[in-house]
Amino acid sequence: MEEKLIAVMLDKAGFEYDVHSLVKAFFPECDVKVFVEGEKEVASTEGLPDISLRFEKDSILMGVVKVSEEKSDSRFHGFKIPIEDTMERAEVKNCLKQLIYTVLAEFCGRHLPWGTLTGIRPTKIPMTMLEEGKDEAEILSYMQDTYFISREKGELSIDIAKREKELLSTLHYEDGYSLYIGIPFCPTTCLYCSFTSYPIVSWKKRMEEYLKALEKEIAFTAEFYGHRILDTVYIGGGTPTTLEAEELDRLLGYLKEKLDFSHVKEFTVEAGRADSITREKLEVLKKWGVTRISVNPQTMHDKTLQLIGRRHTVEQVKEAYALAKEVGFENINMDLILGLPGEGAEEVAETIREVKQLAPDSLTAHSLAIKRGSRLYQWIEEHGISALNNTDETMEIAAGGAQEMDMVPYYLYRQKNMSGNFENVGYAKEGKFGIYNILIMEEKQTIIALGAGSITKRVYADGRIERCDNVKDVSLYIEKIDEMIERKRKLLS
Numbered sequence: 001m002e003e004k005l006i007a008v009m010l011d012k013a014g015f016e017y018d019v020h021s022l023v024k025a026f027f028p029e030c031d032v033k034v035f036v037e038g039e040k041e042v043a044s045t046e047g048l049p050d051i052s053l054r055f056e057k058d059s060i061l062m063g064v065v066k067v068s069e070e071k072s073d074s075r076f077h078g079f080k081i082p083i084e085d086t087m088e089r090a091e092v093k094n095c096l097k098q099l100i101y102t103v104l105a106e107f108c109g110r111h112l113p114w115g116t117l118t119g120i121r122p123t124k125i126p127m128t129m130l131e132e133g134k135d136e137a138e139i140l141s142y143m144q145d146t147y148f149i150s151r152e153k154g155e156l157s158i159d160i161a162k163r164e165k166e167l168l169s170t171l172h173y174e175d176g177y178s179l180y181i182g183i184p185f186c187p188t189t190c191l192y193c194s195f196t197s198y199p200i201v202s203w204k205k206r207m208e209e210y211l212k213a214l215e216k217e218i219a220f221t222a223e224f225y226g227h228r229i230l231d232t233v234y235i236g237g238g239t240p241t242t243l244e245a246e247e248l249d250r251l252l253g254y255l256k257e258k259l260d261f262s263h264v265k266e267f268t269v270e271a272g273r274a275d276s277i278t279r280e281k282l283e284v285l286k287k288w289g290v291t292r293i294s295v296n297p298q299t300m301h302d303k304t305l306q307l308i309g310r311r312h313t314v315e316q317v318k319e320a321y322a323l324a325k326e327v328g329f330e331n332i333n334m335d336l337i338l339g340l341p342g343e344g345a346e347e348v349a350e351t352i353r354e355v356k357q358l359a360p361d362s363l364t365a366h367s368l369a370i371k372r373g374s375r376l377y378q379w380i381e382e383h384g385i386s387a388l389n390n391t392d393e394t395m396e397i398a399a400g401g402a403q404e405m406d407m408v409p410y411y412l413y414r415q416k417n418m419s420g421n422f423e424n425v426g427y428a429k430e431g432k433f434g435i436y437n438i439l440i441m442e443e444k445q446t447i448i449a450l451g452a453g454s455i456t457k458r459v460y461a462d463g464r465i466e467r468c469d470n471v472k473d474v475s476l477y478i479e480k481i482d483e484m485i486e487r488k489r490k491l492l493s
């Protein structure tokens with residue numbers, strides 16, 4: 001399938017990323033190319049807009065031509081927005097995005113629920129304003145006027161920011177930290193996967209080496225950060241429960257031996273895939289004090305599970321959930337994906353009905369994200385983007401289902417290229433919120449991350465953030481573990 005192209009000509013460098021993200025939000029099915037000065041090499045595909053953006057002394061001009069082979073059919077529009085010399089870069093960027101948004105909303109005849117906001121952490125804006133003492137009405141009108149966000153999304157993000165602020169108030173920002181451990185292995189690779197994940201079967205023989213490397217990182221953390229308060233621990237991936245029960249026992253035992261868990265508020269392990277869960281493994285997690293786990297169906301339709309390569313059934317999800325309850329877990333999360341191939345409102349409603357019967361403690365509703373490099377990307381090339389169908393209706397069905405299970409929204413993030421340009425929302429019952437999830441989004445506390453492909457973030461008191469990443473390749477990670485540790489030592493010193 002030939003990809004549709006939109007060409008954008010920009011006469012000033014420095015805004016390519018912002019322009020690209022916003023145009024792409026209007027045309028998720030198209031390849032958007034932003035050229036800076038010079039000649040553009042290609043024109044937009046017929047029927048799509050060819051866009052030019054020019055910075056004048058006191059304004060930005062936007063030209064749009066609807067590309068057509070019949071030249072006489074071409075429509076040209078010129079638009080402008082005033083700017084001033086004294087404006088900071090962020091203000092100029094806002095003006096530029098407002099201009100693009102206004103023109104493309106008219107061109108497409110529709111508005112985007114998140115307006116000009118294309119970043120992954122929209123709740124950071126209301127969170128910062130709440131911390132500055134602004135009231136809700138002021139924040140909402142600022143978000144609507146500046147970013148053209150819909151009232152509904154504005155209210156949702158403020159509601160979540162208020163809850164996050166309260167939940168995070170119990171953490172130790174200055175003298176505490178959180179810990180992430182990545183287990184980048186899965187039983188099979190899901191169609192849409194964009195994470196660091198490798199089939200477990202290829203790595204079983206080298207698990208001893210991987211665990212040794214992790215233990216080295218844990219020992220370093222204890223030596224270097226052991227005097228600080230450990231607030232939350234999250235073991236994710238991949239699928240941590242692809243480890244055998246003895247391997248999990250060894251890892252968690254070592255972790256608890258080396259680090260002080262006396263202040264830990266939340267200890268999560270993603271049990272994720274039903275095809276990796278056994279009673280023995282769940283008992284090991286329970287034995288070492290894991291407080292929160294995920295059993296993620298993504299959908300309650302066998303046909304879709306097969307299509308997305310999960311290789312487990314709905315029945316297995318129900319059995320894994322029942323097993324987790326039997327073993328005594330009282331905080332179980334379930335992840336769903338809305339907009340999966342072949343699924344619309346009816347299928348999502350059915351999934352929600354099934355999930356309600358299980359009654360998990362929290363639910364994370366993701367909008368399918370289309371990542372280049374995932375198998376889904378190739379699937380779309382074969383089947384067309386119209387086979388994916390995420391809508392307001394499916395988002396509302398998930399939100400309504402969560403509400404009926406007595407859950408409230410408590411964290412939110414967006415990804416690039418989401419089906420329907422929506423968001424991912426975490427819902428939970430009172431007292432069952434996933435604090436680590438909020439931390440990742442709001443970036444308020446240092447998170448030390450161990451394992452292949454993980455990223456450590458140091459958050460300074462003034463809000464600055466510095467990162468260092470571990471290599472994604474598992475062999476390299478094992479081989480260069482001392483180097484990974486040295487990078488962390490440097491970052492955290």
Ligand code: SF4
Pocket residue numbers: 185186188189190192193194195196197237238239272273
């Ligand atoms: S379970 Fe998650 S990490 Fe593993 S393959 Fe599927 S999407 Fe990727």
